[in-house]
Amino acid sequence: MQLAPEIVYPLYLAAASDSQESVTKRGEELLKRKASAVNLEDSNLMKKLFTLFNGTASPENIAAELKVAPAHSSLRVRLMGVFCRSIAAANAFPYTLQCIFGCIYGNGTTSRLKQLGMEFTVWVFKHAANDQLKLIGPVILSGILRSLDGSSTTEADSSSRDIKIFAYQAIGLLATRMPNLF
Numbered sequence: 001m002q003l004a005p006e007i008v009y010p011l012y013l014a015a016a017s018d019s020q021e022s023v024t025k026r027g028e029e030l031l032k033r034k035a036s037a038v039n040l041e042d043s044n045l046m047k048k049l050f051t052l053f054n055g056t057a058s059p060e061n062i063a064a065e066l067k068v069a070p071a072h073s074s075l076r077v078r079l080m081g082v083f084c085r086s087i088a089a090a091n092a093f094p095y096t097l098q099c100i101f102g103c104i105y106g107n108g109t110t111s112r113l114k115q116l117g118m119e120f121t122v123w124v125f126k127h128a129a130n131d132q133l134k135l136i137g138p139v140i141l142s143g144i145l146r147s148l149d150g151s152s153t154t155e156a157d158s159s160s161r162d163i164k165i166f167a168y169q170a171i172g173l174l175a176t177r178m179p180n181l182f
Contacts, residue, residue, distance in 0.1 A: 005038035006045045010052055013082070017075035040086040050095035053079045054102060070102070073110055080116035083123070090127040097136050100124070104147055111159040118144075118166030125173040137178050144170060 012035050015027025039045065055070035056062050071079065083089040083099065090096065103109060103117025121140060125133070144167050175182050 002034075005035040006042050009035045009038045009045065010048050013049075013078055014052070014071075014075055017072070017078045019074070040082065041088045043088050043092065046083075046086060046088045046092045047095065049079055049082060050089075050092060050099060053083075054095065054098045070106075073108065073113060076103075077112055077116060080113070080120055083120050084116070087127045089120075090124045091129050091132050093132050093135055096120075096124055096128075096132075097139060100140060101143060104143060111157075111163070115159055115162050115166065118163050118170060121170040122166055122173060125170050125177065130177075133174075133177060137174055138181060141171065141174055141181060 008030070012027050012030045015023050016031055018024050018027060051068055052071050053076055056066070056068045070076075080103070100117050100121050103113045103120070106113075109117075121144065124136070124140075128136070148164070148167055
């Protein structure tokens, strides 16, 4: 019996992001062979992947055996690549908001995750439904502006430049879709 790709996809993604090379190779092989037909527009799959990314939202209300810790950074990087290809992910409020702020401001974030968080913000601003955008647009905009205000104008590394490029691109997209915010 073969399981549906949406069921095994999170497991294979996690394996492909493992620190042991043999596990990583097998995970990548299984992703290609068994999960290539995964439906990235499946909202239940996106909820599972966001839970992997963010962990459980309010751990105090959840039994210990059901709590999920946020994924390690290599799995988070891989998950961001998935989110940036899914319109369902762009419309998965409040997970989208938690993910973006986790990338940009979260504990243990990296410059790569900050960059991917801004890239995902552009994706969300481009593909989110208007009712979703009305909810998250102003909140994300204030976060982007805060991050731009706090950044140095002399940051020369390519990652900082890329983060700023995506930030300004996101602001431009939001201005096009929600001009009343400006």
